[in-house]
Amino acid sequence: MVKAIDIDGRKIGTGYPCFLIAEAGVNHNGDMNLARDLIDAAVEAGADAVKFQTFKAEEVSSFSAPKADYQRQTTNPAESQLDMLRQLELTPEAHLELQKYCRKRGILFLSTPFDEDSADLLDDLGVPLFKIGSGEVTNGSFLVYVARKAKPIILSTGMSYLSEIDQAVRVIRSTGCDRLVLLHCVSNYPADPADVNLRAMQTLALAFDAIVGYSDHTPGVESALGAVALGAAVIEKHLTIDRDLPGPDHKASMEPREIASLVQGVR
Secondary structure, eight states: OOSEEEETTEEEETTSOOEEEEEEETTTTTOHHHHHHHHHHHHHHTOSEEEEEEOOHHHHOOTTOOOOHHHHHHSOTTSOHHHHHHHHOOOHHHHHHHHHHHHHHTOEEEEEEOSHHHHHHHHHHTOSOEEEOGGGTTOHHHHHHHHTTOOOEEEEOTTOOHHHHHHHHHHHHHTTOOOEEEEEEOOOSSOOGGGOOTTHHHHHHHHHTOEEEEEEOSSSSHHHHHHHHTTOSEEEEEBOSOTTSSSSSGGGSBOHHHHHHHHHHHO
């Protein structure tokens, strides 16, 4: 299979410098000024890319869906998950504005789509690759839809059995898309370093002859640095301006000085 992927002239794969994604996610809290601050922090830290999330709240959550435990602890527990997501949804105009700001600052703009319309929006914006979250590993129709756009895919694998990852890889590759990176991931927010099992990256690499990396939700930089030492071609780490801000992901994110320390340690 493909051993390296070219992204805007940058190689991702074994033998190349680790590709570092600062995961801004929904830590903008619906505030464009805060979103730009996150981009600035990623630039100043030296990350290769900053990534947001693209979704329509009604497409990813039902009216009756409860919040996850960590979301209830970090946001209003009386609020529904749907109402929370509505406040974190970015408009198409906001995406375009953030992409332009990333170009101005000299960093790659990425976003994770959660539905087909969102994938179309990102494709229209010309993103160079798609990052797909762990929750879509068993969503075969969505994987096919994205893979047929003929761009590289980075797929997180948290919560997944190896058999489910195998099916996802087969589905993606059946479209002719062979530019694939698999990210080992522990889907706890935050994750306990004792549960990380970084050698799972090597299992993924051997099982699927794929480029591998690590999406890290642990506190600190140690787990991510260990992943790079074991050959991670991609590292993804959540970024926040302030862990004390309200919102579902801030507590499991790194502040700017910590992201800068991670980048320095990796390099």
